[in-house]
Amino acid sequence: MLALTEHLGQKVLDAAGHKRGRVVELLVDMSDPSARILRVGVGNRSIQGRHTVATWIDWTDIASFESTSVQCRPEARFVEVEKGTRVLDPADNFLWLNRDVLDTQIINPEGGHIVRVGEIALVRVGEDLQVIAIEFGAGPVARRLGLAWLGERLETTSIDWHDLHLVSGRGLTAQLATNSDRYRSLSAAELAKMVAQISPGRGTQLLAALGAHQAAEVLAVSHPDLNAGLVHDLPHHLASEIISEMHSDDAVATLRRQHSGHIEALLANLATDRARELRALLAHPPTSAGGLMTIEIAVANAEEPLADICERLRMDPTKLHRFGGVVRVSDDRTPVGFLSLTALVAQSEDPLLSPYEIVRADTAVEDVISLFATHDIFAAVVVDETGRCIGGINIDDVLEELVAEQRPGRRKFKDLVDRHSLGGRRARASARHP
Incomplete structure (x- = not known):
């Protein structure tokens, strides 16, 4: 050699x-x-x-x-x-x-x-x-x-x-x-770690080569601060394609860090329904339950048989995967019940299998975190001022809020805000609230 x-x-x-x-x-x-x-x-x-x-x-x-x-x-x-x-x-x-x-x-x-x-x-x-x-x-x-x-x-x-x-x-x-397949073969987590360590210019070059769908998966596990810079530097049409592929809450966390003119330019390239959906989420303060929730939830009419719900979700499980349960609503979308994954697997409507709470969209994030910690729930249904179901928060959203500092791309010690945790200890503020 x-x-x-x-x-x-x-x-x-x-x-x-x-x-x-x-x-x-x-x-x-x-x-x-x-x-x-x-x-x-x-x-x-x-x-x-x-x-x-x-x-x-x-x-x-x-x-x-x-x-x-x-x-x-x-x-x-x-x-x-x-x-x-x-x-x-x-x-x-x-x-x-x-x-x-x-x-x-x-x-x-x-x-x-x-x-x-x-x-x-x-x-x-x-x-x-x-x-x-x-x-x-x-x-x-x-x-x-x-x-x-x-x-x-x-x-x-x-x-x-x-x-x-x-x-x-x-x-x-x-x-x-x-x-480029050499990079496409890497997992989203591996790519996120890579993008977080290289220059922004190289990061955008890599995302562009991956394509919108895989780039969205990478940004989903990266820190919103990093995502914001990358999306800002990408051509508008490509950035919009990636935003379109991202889950709503991830897309909103990224958009919140853009200036208003850039937000509108990106939303203008999206399908009308998708743009309307993201604008509605952006209207909620980031420190509220509305700013934390996902609107990609599975709902079912209060009278729909459980067997029919399970069959429908078997055909399209995407929303179930995102929220982890099904919200039963009345005709005016007032939540009247919740079916957890455990209940769906057991095909049982026993309320003990599906503990949940209802919170208003303007509830403070700190109160939402306390609710999950003290009531042993895995999901909360978010309603507007009229009591209509508009989204949901699951335990993953809460954990993501608490550990956002550890995501690839976080600039250490930047924009830290003190927050009192449940035990009285001080914790780093989430990336959603710079």
Whole structure:
């Protein structure tokens, strides 16, 4: 196995033995499964000017590639790079290993944290030179400092080239252009952690490549503060598509952090019913039950047989999944009962299986949290001033409110507001109430 940094700076000799410069770059095509080196960038410096490529030659023009020197074939053609151009970039799918990968940021698949590439491993396969892995940790750093004996003792972690997730500069652009499925295969939680650690510009680039549905899933598990910045920076049409795919309460939490003009621009691109729904939720103060509730709840007429309700939900369980129960309402939408998941599974209307409370939309969030804690309920039905059912709050909404600080993307110690918890201890304020 060869190490990239051991070959950077090596002399490049033509067929007559004349020095033409030093190795400063190697070019790889990200769409090539074999990750073969295609070109060698030649310059005059390898440290301060490591990205300055004066000329380049095709790999097929290389006769030998050793740690002492690089020998070119007699027919080798040195192509000059236009003066003032740091590196000749053939297309988005090509990367120069020294500039675009070495010392740049990647995602460590173990834990999802950002780490920095310390070395790039190469291997000779026949006449080809191929990239096989990258390394990070203290070991590669020590070896590059000339402390090989120490590098052998320090931790070195390798990631296969095909498992690499680049998040810096052209690296991310190249991977999205050639294999965006590499990112789409990650879970929403993994992507949220990634987006929270990279620059906003790269975050919006990644969300755009994922598509509206998966981007909405990522934002659903990210902090609203982070979401607001990303949505603000996205093109209006794409941001609106993502907002349309988000659950109503997540969409509202994101929209609340936009200025009024931007909110209207985003809502204008939505379907009329969806825009009306979000405007109605935005009308409730964020510190109220109305600001916490979801309107995506399952309802049933007071007289509808339980068996019919279960069959209907079996055909379309989406609203049941979001709220975790069914609200029985009268003809004027006054709540008259509640069926929990336990009751639905048991097909029983025993009220002991479905404890719930009714709260007005203007009830303070602190009071809602106290209600859940002191009454051992899993759901609360939210009504307007006339007593009509307009939404619901379940235990997940309350927990989300309490642990919002831990979501990916939270800027620590920003906009903290004191709140007294039930036991008298002080807790961080929710992200919904900056």
